[in-house]
Amino acid sequence: MSELSSRKSQLASFDKLLTIMDELRDQCPWDRKQTIESLRHLTIEETFELSDAILDNNLEEIKKELGDILLHIVFYAKIGAEKSAFDIGTVIDSLSEKLVRRHPHIYADTIAEDEEAVKQNWEKIKLKEKGNISVLGGVPRSLPAIIKAMRIQEKARGVGFDWEEKNQVWEKVEEEMQEFKAEFNAAKPEEINLDRAKGEFGDLLFSLINYARFIDINPEEALERTNLKFIKRFQYLEKAAKEAGKKIEDMSLAEMDVYWEEAKKV
Structure with a gap:
């Protein structure tokens, strides 16, 4: 790998990318045609490709996939500028302001001595910013179910609603397993209530995901x-x-x- 670039070189590279984006949007028929809506499914695909590269621990592919995602970010910002809604500068400024605001233990006088305290502060600040009625209001509806369960549990923990010990969580897993078995193991197949069995199976999965979180395993x-x-x-x-x-x-x-x-x- 070549020597990593300096901050000055990094800024020059970013400026070059912005120039290329301007040229493509102006001159390329495909790029001119794209909208925020048309890019959406492509962005999702690129995100999954990055996920694959991370799972493979392939740093070269991670670099390439990060570039593809950066292209999409710049593309969205370019379209936003055309609509006089936002541009890459206001996107970055908004992010920087949010990072400072959500790290008061670094940029203000809040004390956070460990990772858990940082997470709790983050969720409380985020809830106040977004004006959500519910702590869970910020969980995207379209998240895959396993990831959504993780985020729901993390957000609930952020306001103190969580188990205290992992053995309590495992007891809940065993309880849900027994309830699922009781619902599914009917003597005759036709006696099985599939709706209730599905509900119990969902409860079992939710509790397993919860236990995974307690032992620092990402279930996804x-x-x-x-x-x-x-x-x-x-x-x-x-x-x-x-x-x-x-x-x-x-x-x-x-x-x-x-x-x-x-x-x-x-």
Whole structure:
């Protein structure tokens, strides 16, 4: 990797990007056509690509994906300037002001001796800023369910609504497991109330996510790692079966399990 640039060089690079954005918006048919709405789904896609690079711990790809997201930020700001609503300068100024405002333990006389105190201050200040009636009002509706559960729990903790010990949370997990089993394990399938079972399963997932938070595990990341592990092993199974002249759809579960166990050792 080349030597990291100085602050002066970084500002020059940012200025160059802004110039390129101006030129593209003026001269490129595709760039001229884009709107805030049309960029939305592309921004979401770029965010997931960054997430993949982070999970792979691929710093070169992280650099590239950060560049793609920065492009989108500059693009939105350019469109905002055209609408006389905001530009990249006011976006950055607003962010800087917010960071100062939400870190009173650095820029004012508030005391925060640990990470938890910082988080609680942040949530309280954010609630006051946004004027939300509910502490949970700032949780985006479109967040994936696991991430939304995490944010709900974090925000509730920010105002002191949380368990005190992790063993209490685990007891809640076991309680929810028993309630789910009681609802789902009906003697006859037709007696199962799927709506209630679904509700109990949701409660169980919520409590597991809560426990993960208490032991500093990101459940979204943990599940994605398991997804990737399953994909890797299943693809080994497919490849091994093909090399053995077998069609996976014609194999018994016991036959497939032999390759699955081999995959665990690879």
